[in-house]
Amino acid sequence: MRALVLLIAAVTLFTACQQTPTKVVSQEPIIPGTITAEKVMADNPVILDVRAPFEFNLAHVPGAINVRWEDFSQQDPRYRGSLQTDLFAIARRLSLIGIDMDSKVVVLGKGRQGNGEEGRVAWTLQVLGVKEVYTLVNTSYRQLNPKEDRPDVKNKPYWKPVVDESLTISFDNFKAYALQQLPPMKFSSKARTKALGGIPPGALDGPAPSLFGMNFNDAKGKVVILDVRSPQEFGIQNLTQHKEVKAPVVNLEWREFFNDKGMTNREVEKLLTNKNIGKDKIILVISNHGVRSAAVTYALRAMGYRQSVNFAGGYEQWK
Known part of the structure; x- marks a missing residue:
């Protein structure tokens, strides 16, 4: 009986070794489009x-x-x-x-x-x-x-x-769009600032930042902040906890933007649509220090979200 079991095991092993290896399908688009x-x-x-x-x-x-x-x-x-x-x-x-x-x-x-x-x-x-x-x-x-x-x-x-330069946004400009207000003019000396003290509020704002060819007022209405950290990180700390932040903040983890082969995942477009993020939006992407947010900006651009930009400083610089 033992000899029979060993014979069956040997035959099974031999048959397995003779199987044709699974062929990997390499015609899958490496990015949305026709490039494989x-x-x-x-x-x-x-x-x-x-x-x-x-x-x-x-x-x-x-x-x-x-x-x-x-x-x-x-x-x-x-x-x-x-x-x-x-x-x-x-x-x-x-x-x-x-x-x-x-x-x-x-x-x-x-x-x-x-x-x-x-x-x-x-x-x-x-x-x-x-x-x-x-x-x-x-x-x-x-x-x-x-x-x-x-x-x-x-x-x-x-x-x-x-x-x-459209792929990245400075801290000052990110803050301006997050708060939806122009940054104050910076002066070189306290004396000059004091001398201009009688100027009406708002007159010293600027220079106004612009994104994707739009002036500040037109752009700020299209801005959404996309936080691509994990839901756990988002729950602990996020920009909605800052009352001065007026731009909408959406959490969608960065892993959703890539498939198991590391290619851009087109299925994430449905998730973006469900969160009211279309290709007409200006998407400011943020993570802790600009790594995961850069990956998502790369994926978004590949999928045709041409008005997406990485805040490379991330929460570390925001703090």
């Missing part, structure tokens, strides 16, 4: 892996380059969500790893298991003017592109970023 993951991979893009160095060194896609979102951000812990002020220095660094504005770049990360790091790096590249940037989960890329022989990355000449 298969086509992107066939063009030998520059591969960035944003996982921690320890994980990267354990195993990574051949030819991938390990970067961290912090590499491109300010070192001061109070402003760590904000990009370095010298964007040309970032561009020079990118040129040394084969990236310029015309490069095709795939950013690999942990997807929904991470904290949006690949979306943050993708957003950073877009701010600098890199036109084609895509995100994927590390394991999905291995399935889609099993080739071991990737060409070596070649340096690119130094290039000057063509900055897309």
Whole structure:
């Protein structure tokens, strides 16, 4: 009897080994539209892996380059969500790893298991003017592109970023739209401020910020603040707890914007519609320090929400 059981087990094991491996469907659009993951991979893009160095060194896609979102951000812990002020220095660094504005770049990360790091790096590249940037989960890329022989990355000449300022918003402007009131004019000395003390209230407001070609008054009526932290974080602290904040605040966790392969999730459009967020809205995206909010801004832009912008300073700067 024991011999028969062992024979059946051996036959089962042999049969399992002979099964054809499951084929991964690679014709799925990598972003909304017609560009597929298969086509992107066939063009030998520059591969960035944003996982921690320890994980990267354990195993990574051949030819991938390990970067961290912090590499491109300010070192001061109070402003760590904000990009370095010298964007040309970032561009020079990118040129040394084969990236310029015309490069095709795939950013690999942990997807929904991470904290949006690949979306943050993708957003950073877009701010600098890199036109084609895509995100994927590390394991999905291995399935889609099993080739071991990737060409070596070649340096690119130094290039000057063509900055897309519409992808990010300063603290002062974020605050102005959140409070829906113009920031007061700042003066260089107390004496000048005192001398102008008789001017009527409101006369010193400005300069008025503008978003997406709209003046302040027209834009503020379209603004919605999208908090993409977890519901638990939102419950503990959020902008609705500040009475002076007049803009509507909506919570929708960042993971909803990506599928299991790290690609943009079109199903989230239904959730946005249910929360009265259409493509006509100006969406100010916020998280703790601009990582998850950058990932969501990247996803929103890919889905056609062209008036979405990342507040990179996040709650850390708001505090």
